[in-house]
Amino acid sequence: MRHLRGNLAAIGVTVLVLAVLGVVAGYVWSALAPATRYVLIDGAPHVADPETQSLIEADGWFAVVTGAFGLVCGIAGYVLSRGRPVEVLLGLAAGGLLAGYVAMLVGGTAKGAVQAAGPGGYTTTTSLDLTAHGVLFAWPLVATAVFWVIEFAVTYNERSR
Incomplete structure (x- = not known):
């Protein structure tokens, strides 16, 4: 039971840390990405x-x-996995998905305000949004791939000694 609690704690901490980093990533994304301009006509953008x-x-x-x-x-x-590589890897996968979703939500609400009124409607700068939802997998895919590449390199190096 104690071992299970330790494993779940490692996964939980990893997911929690990545979720917090998702907030930071959302603000970074909103600072770098261009906003799309919309015209509201009859209430529809x-x-x-x-x-x-x-x-x-x-x-x-x-x-x-x-x-x-x-x-x-x-x-x-x-580097920080210390005897719990599987748990950290699971945390990276789940936490990366959650962090990407949090980044999308935070970045999507960080921009957007009415800029000017025009005869055809109000021209606005919209909040950011994703049109290709597959990019939500970038964080967990890269995190887990990097983890495995490092593990392979270290293991390969140890075996060749």
Whole structure:
């Protein structure tokens, strides 16, 4: 029972730390990604410039920011795993998913305000949003991949001695 509690604690702490880092990542994403301008017509938002690339750029910046956080978390997770690599790895996977979701929520609410009124509606700067939801997997994928690459390199190096 004590062993199980220790394992669950390692997973829980890892998930909690990554969730807090998700808040930081959300603010970083909102600072780097461009906001998309919308026009509200009859209460419905319409993209002000249909040829804008800002929606794609926002997804790209999200992948870059969460991937960078995943890289750091994977390295830190490996260094700090101390006899509980499986638990930390599970925490990196679950916590990375949660952190990506938290980053999306925080970053999505960090931007957005009415900028100017126009005859066709109100032109606004929207809060950020993801259009490619697959980028939510960047954090856990990079974190776990980095963890395994380091584990492979260390194990390979030890075996070749």
